[in-house]
Amino acid sequence: MVVVRLVNVTKVFRTGVVGVKDINLTVNHKEFMALLGPSGSGKSTTLYLIAGIYRPSSGKIFFDDRDVTNVPPKDRNIGLVFQNWALYPHMRVYDNIAFPLRIKRLPENEIRKKVLETARMLRIEKLLNRYPWQLSGGQQQRVAIARALVKEPDVLLLDEPLSNLDAQLRISVRAELKRLQKKLGITTIYVTHDQAEALAMADRIAVINNGRIIQIGAPEQVYTKPATVFVGGFLGNPPMNFVEGEIIEDKGKLYIVIAGQKIISPTHYEPIVRRRGLRKVIVGFRPEDTMILPECRDRNECVKGMVYAVEPMGREYIVVADLGGELVKAIVPRTLVLTDDQEICLCPSLAKIVLFDPKTEKSLESLAAEKD
Amino acid sequence: MSAGLRDIELRSRKTEILIVATVLIFSIPLILSYSLLVLSSFSKEMVTNLNPRDFIPTLRNWILFFEGRTAVFGGIRVNICHIVLNTLIVALGVSFLVTLVGSMTGYAVSRLRFSGRKKFMALLMLLHAFPGSVMVVGIYFLYLMFLPSYQMVRLYSFFFVIVARASLEVPMATWLMKGFFDMIPWEVEWAALVDGASRLKVWRKIILPMVKPGVAAVMLFGFLAGWMDIIYVRTFLVDQTLATWIESNINAEYSYLPLVAAAGTFYLLPTIIFFLLARRLIFTISATGVKG
Ligand SMILES: Nc1ncnc2c1ncn2[C@@H]1O[C@H](COP(=O)(O)OP(=O)(O)OP(=O)(O)O)[C@@H](O)[C@H]1O
Ligand SMILES: [Mg+2]
Numbered sequence: 001m002v003v004v005r006l007v008n009v010t011k012v013f014r015t016g017v018v019g020v021k022d023i024n025l026t027v028n029h030k031e032f033m034a035l036l037g038p039s040g041s042g043k044s045t046t047l048y049l050i051a052g053i054y055r056p057s058s059g060k061i062f063f064d065d066r067d068v069t070n071v072p073p074k075d076r077n078i079g080l081v082f083q084n085w086a087l088y089p090h091m092r093v094y095d096n097i098a099f100p101l102r103i104k105r106l107p108e109n110e111i112r113k114k115v116l117e118t119a120r121m122l123r124i125e126k127l128l129n130r131y132p133w134q135l136s137g138g139q140q141q142r143v144a145i146a147r148a149l150v151k152e153p154d155v156l157l158l159d160e161p162l163s164n165l166d167a168q169l170r171i172s173v174r175a176e177l178k179r180l181q182k183k184l185g186i187t188t189i190y191v192t193h194d195q196a197e198a199l200a201m202a203d204r205i206a207v208i209n210n211g212r213i214i215q216i217g218a219p220e221q222v223y224t225k226p227a228t229v230f231v232g233g234f235l236g237n238p239p240m241n242f243v244e245g246e247i248i249e250d251k252g253k254l255y256i257v258i259a260g261q262k263i264i265s266p267t268h269y270e271p272i273v274r275r276r277g278l279r280k281v282i283v284g285f286r287p288e289d290t291m292i293l294p295e296c297r298d299r300n301e302c303v304k305g306m307v308y309a310v311e312p313m314g315r316e317y318i319v320v321a322d323l324g325g326e327l328v329k330a331i332v333p334r335t336l337v338l339t340d341d342q343e344i345c346l347c348p349s350l351a352k353i354v355l356f357d358p359k360t361e362k363s364l365e366s367l368a369a370e371k372d
Numbered sequence: 373m374s375a376g377l378r379d380i381e382l383r384s385r386k387t388e389i390l391i392v393a394t395v396l397i398f399s400i401p402l403i404l405s406y407s408l409l410v411l412s413s414f415s416k417e418m419v420t421n422l423n424p425r426d427f428i429p430t431l432r433n434w435i436l437f438f439e440g441r442t443a444v445f446g447g448i449r450v451n452i453c454h455i456v457l458n459t460l461i462v463a464l465g466v467s468f469l470v471t472l473v474g475s476m477t478g479y480a481v482s483r484l485r486f487s488g489r490k491k492f493m494a495l496l497m498l499l500h501a502f503p504g505s506v507m508v509v510g511i512y513f514l515y516l517m518f519l520p521s522y523q524m525v526r527l528y529s530f531f532f533v534i535v536a537r538a539s540l541e542v543p544m545a546t547w548l549m550k551g552f553f554d555m556i557p558w559e560v561e562w563a564a565l566v567d568g569a570s571r572l573k574v575w576r577k578i579i580l581p582m583v584k585p586g587v588a589a590v591m592l593f594g595f596l597a598g599w600m601d602i603i604y605v606r607t608f609l610v611d612q613t614l615a616t617w618i619e620s621n622i623n624a625e626y627s628y629l630p631l632v633a634a635a636g637t638f639y640l641l642p643t644i645i646f647f648l649l650a651r652r653l654i655f656t657i658s659a660t661g662v663k664g
Contacts, residue, residue, distance in 0.1 A: 151567070
């Protein structure tokens with residue numbers, strides 16, 4: 001049982017650069033946690049803090065109830081796969097994998113058994129006699145994972161392990177990794193900047209930006225209920241659409257005006273909007289939750305727009321629509337025939353619309369939750 | 373480290389021939405003079421004027437040399453073993469010190485981001501550019517400053533020569549080692565730490581093996597520097613080394629040059645041996661570094 005817990009962890013580098021700020025994160029036993037964020041957001045920094053390579057400027061790190069904040073890496077029993085794999089270039093694959101066990105002074109026959117077992121699991125048993133530079137990227141990555149797993153770590157830390165693989169291999173390996181993690185049941189923290197990878201693999205996702213954790217939640221939750229405009233825009237391909245809207249009240253009902261057109265406000269947002277007395281909001285809706293009709297005919301959840309471009313994607317089409325000067329995207333079935341500059345009707349599913357506060361760029365739900 | 377050279381495999385045949393030819397042409401004078409020296413050491417007369425009739429084969433020069441005789445006639449004898457030992461002490465001492473200090477400063481300069489690091493590196497370069505003979509006077513004052521009692525001077529002079537000579541080689545060694553350490557990514561070191569190794573183990577099992585060619589090169593250059601040094605040895609050392617002994621015999625009125633040629637050949641041996649052994653090593657360093 002290992003639960004990794006970061007409490008108010010801040011890392012300021014000697015150069016004055018803030019690596020991460022005030023991180024609070026709990027990774028449960030056997031959980032697969034993805035740490036998702038753009039380049040330079042502090043993902044590797046967080047991982048190195050957990051590994052003990054960096055020492056926090058403030059805050060504490062716990063493995064279960066044990067305070068490991070000042071424990072050196074060698075006493076933390078973690079497996080770490082680096083962004084660039086960091087294999088030992090002067091050792092053969094076998095010795096690379098055996099290295100952590102040799103440090104522990106295990107008997108050589110036991111080492112042999114464990115190395116072979118791990119190698120078989122990762123299907124690299126034929127490569128044991130090679131040097132790292134004689135391997136392809138995908139093979140090196142497997143060796144790095146084997147080296148991290150062979151010592152049966154309490155916590156497995158993976159820093160963008162798939163980023164150097166080609167797209168096809170990445171997709172096949174990610175399913176494999178997920179299975180492996182579930183089979184071994186090791187608490188895992190997986191760093192990635194690829195939102196698809198995080199969504200596909202993780203039990204929970206922690207979205208990080210500018211050194212701060214913005215949202216932690218299950219993939220569906222982070223995807224459908226982004227806490228900020230950033231999260232909505234970072235997840236999904238194509239990402240969430242955002243348009244500015246103005247709140248008006250008409251005969252006791254709330255409406256949002258988008259590009260000069262009125263749609264009814266989603267009912268579940270009404271109490272929050274009223275309570276905060278908001279006049280302006282950012283309306284977020286996902287391309288796949290947006291219907292496109294040839295005509296609107298007084299539907300009160302739709303707005304008129306123009307076809308700006310159509311991108312055939314094979315399985316479906318992505319329609320780029322001009323909505324009063326702002327471009328939004330919608331995913332439509334291939335059966336729909338559209339031409340450029342054609343007038344269309346865009347109907348975001350009301351239940352799935354997310355409203356954000358324009359000042360803080362936070363979703364209204366998360367603002368309401370903050371109050372409590 | 374077992375891959376040998378790795379280069380693009382598409383270098384044209386012509387360029388290759390051109391390179392080899394150029395190297396050969398430039399090394400002809402060098403090879404010629406060395407061969408003449410070696411030949412003379414096995415001859416009754418010096419063959420340096422390129423007259424084949426001068427070559428009268430004999431082993432007497434070598435026998436005389438190992439007997440410690442400095443002339444064919446007369447009874448001047450030295451203990452040649454002693455002189456060789458002195459030379460070895462200086463050479464090994466310099467080699468050891470240069471390797472130790474060079475690899476440590478090289479590591480520091482490569483790994484630690486202290487302020488003034490760039491200036492420090494430039495300063496080292498500048499130091500290396502100074503010819504050793506320029507500094508003899510200054511170093512002589514240092515020598516005098518710590519001069520111990522009369523009985524100890526002989527020992528002290530060894531110590532001093534080694535330190536003084538090594539300090540001349542340290543800048544270059546530092547640069548060379550820095551280059552090697554720079555090639556080891558931080559992550560590899562960290563990986564070993566995470567794998568459970570102590571700092572010392574990381575150094576011994578990860579870093580040292582990866583910079584082995586560099587260490588070997590620095591050791592070798594240090595050894596040769598100590599072996600070949602004449603200025604410092606002659607200025608400061610109480611005892612004689614091969615270099616000073618040969619030098620003193622070249623100009624002596626009793627000097628018998630073929631014997632000096634034998635001594636000279638013997639003196640060159642380490643260079644030749646190292647050259648043969650280390651050719652591949654030096655090649656790898658200059659061509660690709662530690663890669664592979
Ligand atoms: N050793 C360091 N010294 C100073 N600043 C650093 C150091 N390491 C990282 N940083 C800075 O801290 C911030 C976070 O870096 P980090 O490496 O954690 O990003 P990342 O999310 O892993 O990015 P990437 O996806 O590119 O790997 C960056 O602004 C980076 O420049
Ligand atoms: Mg990173």
